[in-house]
Amino acid sequence: MNEKTGFSLNGYLMALILAVVIPISALNLNPIWSASVLVSLIILALALGCLAGFFMVQPNQAKVMTLFGAYVGTVKTNGLRWTIPFFMRKNISLRIRNFESGKIKVNDNQGNPVEIATIVVWSVTDSAEAVFEVDDYESFVSIQSESALRNMASSYPYDPQEDEGIALRSHPQTISDSLKKEIQDRLDKAGVTVHEARISHLAYAPEIASAMLQRQQASAIVAARTRIVEGAVGMVEMALEQLKAQNVVELDEERKAAMVSNLLVVLCGDKHTQPVINAGSLY
Template identity: 50%
Template sequence: MTERKTWHVSGYFGLLFIALLVALTIYSFVQERFVLGVLLAVAAFLLLTSITVIQPNQSNVVTFFGKYLGTVRKDGIWIVVPFSSRKKLSLRVRNFNSAKLKVNDIDGNPIEIAAVVVFRVIDTAKAMFDVDNYEQFVEIQSETALRHVASKYPYDNLDGGGYSLRGNTEEVAAELAKELQSRLSVAGVEVIEARLTHLAYSTEIASAMLQRQQAAAIISAREKIVEGAVGMVQMAIAQLERNGLALDEERKAAMVNNLMVAIVSDRGAQPVVNSGSLY
């Protein structure tokens, strides 16, 4: 099914014409022209059944004895085909908040994830006739797409390579919106935006994963400290040699050891002063 326009004329002219028919009907009965009066009354009734009112950003899907005639999108009062069935369909932008879903990421870790989907109907014929209930269809397909996208990435990429759900929210949201659009196009729905609203480890592994993240952060910080300490020691030895202070390999090793301990240690270094020997 594809949306198309249907025949419609301004309802104001229709109301004036109905008022004229009613006046002529009354005049016919007064003049005792009953046949003409009945025909005029029937014509007024037919026009009265064809009047429809459409609110802004709404549409009327018009069917006539089971056949789709078309859609009226313009707001206002209109006259359409008499005895036709009109079903209102909103064209406004709407939100769908998914429930918190429990999904396994690509590493098999159970996580909790939820998203909000912003959408609107762009093809009323598909939304009305190609799916049974397009709103329910949007909900089910949104949760299905969210599960599929969440299972393709790890929650967090500790080694820094590739995408992750926590570290690449923009990319994940773009892929989720793309997959949703491919699933919902059959229902005549346009996905405007899709965003993650909740992302966390499941309760049974949250504590262990927190310890893992803390350990990874400590290791990363230690690597930076050691890297900086090595550079500082190299600069210190080079500076001493440029100043003419020559150190043998043993003293150089002792100096490197002392400097590394002083720089890398969590606590402040406490120097030990050698006061000499009694003998």
């Protein structure tokens, strides 16, 4: 069911018309003023009944109108409005709202349990679908957002893997775009538009948090050590080339190996090395 514009008139204009019709009809009830009392009585009754047709539309709100169970349209024009008194009118907000889900536990695509939560910014854009297609559109948004969050979180790893670059922790914008699309696909039938969806909480579940922290620390240590070794090898290579180019000293293979070993110990060691002065000859 798609939204359509309902019938309504300017309320101030209608109030002015009734302000003229009602007194005249009331005066015509006196036989001295009119020959047809019955007609004046009917006009007065209709005019008084029209008073029930006034309603107010606040900014960024709408009135969904039905007639004996049939949808007849939606009024979004702000201010005082008037419509047929038999129309039933239900108020619905078109304002942008925030929804924050609770922390839910879900397994990522590596099977690791994680805690995740999201913030969804949404608004109603089709009042007819929001009112008639779902029983409670606010509850529908809440439940479907959490369902989409579970499905999205199980499609990506928590940390980036070598064979898959996108991860929950390392690609927040990509994850947000994926989550927004996932939620929007589920809420289209409810006349709701998702403006933004972002992860508000992301962490490993408590039962594996300490183990995963150790793994992250180990990965960081390995990465740092790799960079140190790469730099140390480059420095040793540069030192040997400069010694050879400047003819400072000629080293055989055995002493080159000893020099490389000593330099690598100095450059790659966790602690400061103690220098030892060689007081003997060259060999």
